[in-house]
Structure formats: structure tokens, C-alpha cells
Amino acid sequence: MIQLNGSNLTLIEMKQLIYDGEQITIDPVSMNKVKRSREAVEGIVASGKTVYGINTGFGKFSDVRIQDKDVDTLQLHLIRSHACGIGEYFPESVSKAMVVLRLNALLKGYSGVRPCIVERLCHLANENIIPVIPSQGSLGASGDLAPLSHLALVLVGEGKVHYKGSIVPTKSVYDDLSFPALSLKAKEGLALINGTQAMTAMGVINYIEAERLINQCDWIGAMTFEALEGIVDAFHPAIHEARGYPEQMEVAERIRTLTNDSKLVTHQGEKRVQDAYSLRCIPQVHGASRQSLAYIKEKLEIEMNAATDNPLILEDGQTVVSGGNFHGQPIAIAMDFLKIAVAEMANISERRVERLVNPQLNDLPAFLSPDPGLQSGAMIMQYAAASLVSENKTLAHPASVDSIPSSANQEDHVSMGTIGARHAYQIIMNAQKVVGIEMICGMQALEIRGISLASISAQKLYEEGRLVVPSIKEDRVFSEDIESLTKWLKTDQFDWTINRQLIPG
Incomplete structure (x- = not known):
């Protein structure tokens, strides 16, 4: 209770x-x-x-x-x-x-x-x-x-x-x-x-979903990093301490921990000197989105416990005052911030998908196809991810910068916070699908590399994921795979898996 x-x-x-x-x-x-x-x-x-x-x-x-x-x-x-x-x-x-x-x-x-x-x-x-x-x-x-x-x-x-x-x-x-x-x-x-309970309620659900998603992005990004034989030197703790953001350091440490027993990761100069930004800058980008969550959480928990009525009955009824606590600007700005943070998680995820499927960017079979040419493999999954990312860029336009007067101009400035909260929810739903596509492609690429060479964490995530989406042996209706994996990502099953099973040691 x-x-x-x-x-x-x-x-x-x-x-x-x-x-x-x-x-x-x-x-x-x-x-x-x-x-x-x-x-x-x-x-x-x-x-x-x-x-x-x-x-x-x-x-x-x-x-x-x-x-x-x-x-x-x-x-x-x-x-x-x-x-x-x-x-x-x-x-x-x-x-x-x-x-x-x-x-x-x-x-x-x-x-x-x-x-x-x-x-x-x-x-x-x-x-x-x-x-x-x-x-x-x-x-x-x-x-x-x-x-x-x-x-x-x-x-x-x-x-x-x-x-x-x-x-x-x-x-x-x-x-x-x-x-x-x-x-x-x-x-x-x-x-x-x-x-402000509509925008705040939508914001609460947004925060819960976004926090889960951002946590998952580290794990799935680490799987992709292994599948692309990423250069682990970019996660050296001194690099991230030199900048000083706690969230960036946290992500770098997590990637190091997840990949520490991998036989697939490389060091600079072994295969190449530097990775593309979508791999090398995972701590910087994921960390920045994590920073936004702290701000959004603070604003939501204040608003969840706020008096937003008008007028307010104060001092045991001795004072009744009309004010403006109903104005949603604090949550409107927070939801616009959340939109940007989550849209960027999808943005960098889609770039990693491209690196997994583009034969000009890796040494894997083109589009991870089991029979390139005859079968298209993951080609159109990247299209779908790109479409969602582009849609998110439109939705991420801030709602809080707009205002239309109402009530015969008595209410001449409004927050549009509920629009911002609704759009944030749509962005999160789109991002979940993009990240799901990354995981499908990451699992397939690891399988091609040799799953036994992957870290124990990636192997266990692969095993759990394969219970939801089978290996691509032949072209099929991948829409169903995307929906199935996205649904799984939204359940506590993934959270339980990564928190209880996949943490090395």
C-alpha cells in the first residue's frame, strides 16, 4: 500500500x-x-x-x-x-x-x-x-x-x-x-x-519508458560494438575522467565491463586507428541523454506534488488567491528536453544499424543476408529505422515555444505542454523500435562472427533475444520480428535479464 x-x-x-x-x-x-x-x-x-x-x-x-x-x-x-x-x-x-x-x-x-x-x-x-x-x-x-x-x-x-x-x-x-x-x-x-495532471501523467509514463530504453541502449550498443570489432581504447577511463561528466564516465565503465572478456573487440592500430563516432562516442552521446533524465525527474516529482489549482485556499481558508500555478511551462520545457534526449538515442542507434548492414562499412555479408542478392536480409530494416528517426526529428521540434491566446485573450500565453508530452511519447515508441532493429541486426552479426567469441554478457543477451526473434536463415516478414522484440524490450523480462543475468561477475 x-x-x-x-x-x-x-x-x-x-x-x-x-x-x-x-x-x-x-x-x-x-x-x-x-x-x-x-x-x-x-x-x-x-x-x-x-x-x-x-x-x-x-x-x-x-x-x-x-x-x-x-x-x-x-x-x-x-x-x-x-x-x-x-x-x-x-x-x-x-x-x-x-x-x-x-x-x-x-x-x-x-x-x-x-x-x-x-x-x-x-x-x-x-x-x-x-x-x-x-x-x-x-x-x-x-x-x-x-x-x-x-x-x-x-x-x-x-x-x-x-x-x-x-x-x-x-x-x-x-x-x-x-x-x-x-x-x-x-x-x-x-x-x-x-x-497540469494530463501533461504530468503523460510525462511520468514517458520518463518510466525512456529510463528503461536508455538503459537498454547501453547493452545493445555494446553488442553492436562487439559485432563491429570496435576499438575498446576509446572507453579508457582517463579519457572520460578528463571531461568530467559522471554520466559519460558511467556509460564508458558499463561498456568496458560488458565487453571485458570479448574476443571480438580490438585495440587501436590492430584493424584501424579510430572507429566511427556512433561507436567511439557512445559514452558521450548516451551520457548526455542520461543527464537529461535527472533534470526531467526533478521537475516531474515537483509537479506530481504541486498545488496547481486556481484559486488556492490558503492559511486554513483565511486567504483565497488567484494565481497561475496551472501554467504548464515547467513540464512543457522538460518534455521538450526529453524529446531531444530520446530522439538522439534513436539517431545514434540507427547509425549503428547502418554500420552493421552496409558492406562498405564492415566485412560482414551485405545486409547480413544469408544469401546476398537472392535474399535482401536486413536491408529494409535499416530503411524502417531511418524512417522512424526522421519522423522523430519532426516530432522533436519544441512545443513550448508556441502559444496561441485563448478565452478572448484573457489567457494570452499558454505552454502547449501536453502536446510536448504526447510527442515525447511518440518519439519514445519510435525509438524503441529503432533500438529493437539494432538488436536484431546485432544478434545476426554476432552469429556470423561466431557467438562463442563474444563476451559472456553479449552471449547471454543473444540467447535471450533468440527466444524472441530467431536467426535469419531466410528472408521473412521482418515486421513481425521488430514488433515482437520491441514488445519484449518494453517488458520487465529484459530488465530482469540485464540486471540479474547479464552483469559479469
Whole structure:
């Protein structure tokens, strides 16, 4: 069980909640903060004081005073009108992360919702009743209004949910489970949708996937390095200490460790004096992408525990202030940074694929073909990798540099952070396939060289990989191999293999 209190949720805990089925409990102290915050809102309603989002309209309508009898109806109108999400649905993992993050934000006690709202979000997460949320339609300021409105609809018994492997109307699930739909009270609709939880949830999933991928790139890059009889001198520790980046030194050490018993690696002058950059500069390039992860992790974990509502109920209700914590710029920039970091991992991976298949760049059979000419072998796998890398270059254009005014120019600068997060996810999915292609080609090249000459680590990785993709003895539909290996790379099986089996010694 993971206890949420609004303040110290980590990415490791998010992984446990989203992927491992860990259950949520609520910190009683935080629930008391929620109650006091709600009492403050009810006091405002009773006093007749005008406060944004409680008894006023929204955005450009902030100057419109809402009659006391309509303050509850206002909240339902808000989420219905703002549920303008379009396009493909977010992955279920992202939508579940949104529920968890919205719950955690409300537990800070700054939003003025009733405890029943918090309890319902907790129940949705624990029972895997996950809102169906379209992925497009957010500007990333004033919060992720459209996506979070689709989440909020589920609390009132509307919209659709993922449940037991199907997409079904929320009402039918509530009826089956005898759950009452909630009726929103003053400020609750706004509190549910005014935040950055869509971009942050997508960012959490992106980080988990990217961290796994970047770790795998070292192992698969080392396999390619052996298959191309790389010059191991380039990983001499003094070279990397001379520059001083810890991540670069870490990658160099890992490559040295993985290849230390290989009979395929060479030394400078034995076969050539220098390797191409895609081999020689693995520590510099992989290390730089690793550096970005530390920055992105820091920003995500701050935002995961942030109050991004507006207005905020502060000082036990004594102060109610409108601000701009809903603006997604910190996560927008982090997601653009992640796009570049992962795109470069795919970029250098594809260059290594080219060196594996191009007979002008190695002494292996052309395109690793079992019968060059009659059979094309891995020729078009490199085409596919190049296509994905080129697509990533387009997707890597920063979303955060764009802004379009909205709400009659009241909201005149927005972050586009959710677009950046979505594009980062697409880049990661593409990169996984490129790295999968590299592993397929690397295994085939090692086999041609003589797998017994490879390091113990490469031999074990080869053995595991061959359980997923067989040796290329004859041309076949390689699309299926790419999909199979990519799927394997996304499972814990690869992580278990490299962490438990492949570490030399």
C-alpha cells in the first residue's frame, strides 16, 4: 500500500501504482486539510463574498457574478462544456496516472473539495475504473482543462471508463457496483480540471519508458560494438575522467565491463586507428541523454506534488488567491528536453544499424543476408529505422515555444505542454523500435562472427533475444520480428535479464 499525502509521491511509487497494481491509502492528516479547506469554501458561499470560480464565471467570464442558487449547477456546466477532448485516447496507464495525480494534488488541502471527491478518486484508482480521456485538446495553461474534464465527468457518472478490459459507459459500471454518481458542489468542478495532471501523467509514463530504453541502449550498443570489432581504447577511463561528466564516465565503465572478456573487440592500430563516432562516442552521446533524465525527474516529482489549482485556499481558508500555478511551462520545457534526449538515442542507434548492414562499412555479408542478392536480409530494416528517426526529428521540434491566446485573450500565453508530452511519447515508441532493429541486426552479426567469441554478457543477451526473434536463415516478414522484440524490450523480462543475468561477475 502507498499512502498519499500530497507532498512526497515519487516516480518509483507511480510505477508501482500504475504498472504493479499497488493500492492507495489516504493520509488522515491530509484528509483533515481537505476538510478544513472545504469548510472555507462553504464559508465563502455563505458569506456572499465574490471569489473566482466559486461564485463567478470562468476565464473571460470571471467578472460575471453567479447567483447563490446556481453555484452548484455552475460546476456541472463547467465540466460538460470543457469536455472537448478529441483524437485518440490516452493510454490507459496515462489516464490512471492522471487520477492518481489529481488525487494527490487535492490532498494538499488547497482546493476546497469535499472528502467524498478525494475518496471517489482513490476508489477509481484502486478498482481500476479508469476514465477514457481523449489525448488532444489541451493548451497546457489554465490547466489541462479538456482532458481533466473528461476525468471529472466520470465522478458525476458520465463519460466512459476502461473497466475489465473494455470501454464502457461510466453509468453502467456504477449501476453494476451500486456506486452513486456524485453531485458537484461549489468550486469542485474547477478544482478537478484546473491543473497540469494530463501533461504530468503523460510525462511520468514517458520518463518510466525512456529510463528503461536508455538503459537498454547501453547493452545493445555494446553488442553492436562487439559485432563491429570496435576499438575498446576509446572507453579508457582517463579519457572520460578528463571531461568530467559522471554520466559519460558511467556509460564508458558499463561498456568496458560488458565487453571485458570479448574476443571480438580490438585495440587501436590492430584493424584501424579510430572507429566511427556512433561507436567511439557512445559514452558521450548516451551520457548526455542520461543527464537529461535527472533534470526531467526533478521537475516531474515537483509537479506530481504541486498545488496547481486556481484559486488556492490558503492559511486554513483565511486567504483565497488567484494565481497561475496551472501554467504548464515547467513540464512543457522538460518534455521538450526529453524529446531531444530520446530522439538522439534513436539517431545514434540507427547509425549503428547502418554500420552493421552496409558492406562498405564492415566485412560482414551485405545486409547480413544469408544469401546476398537472392535474399535482401536486413536491408529494409535499416530503411524502417531511418524512417522512424526522421519522423522523430519532426516530432522533436519544441512545443513550448508556441502559444496561441485563448478565452478572448484573457489567457494570452499558454505552454502547449501536453502536446510536448504526447510527442515525447511518440518519439519514445519510435525509438524503441529503432533500438529493437539494432538488436536484431546485432544478434545476426554476432552469429556470423561466431557467438562463442563474444563476451559472456553479449552471449547471454543473444540467447535471450533468440527466444524472441530467431536467426535469419531466410528472408521473412521482418515486421513481425521488430514488433515482437520491441514488445519484449518494453517488458520487465529484459530488465530482469540485464540486471540479474547479464552483469559479469
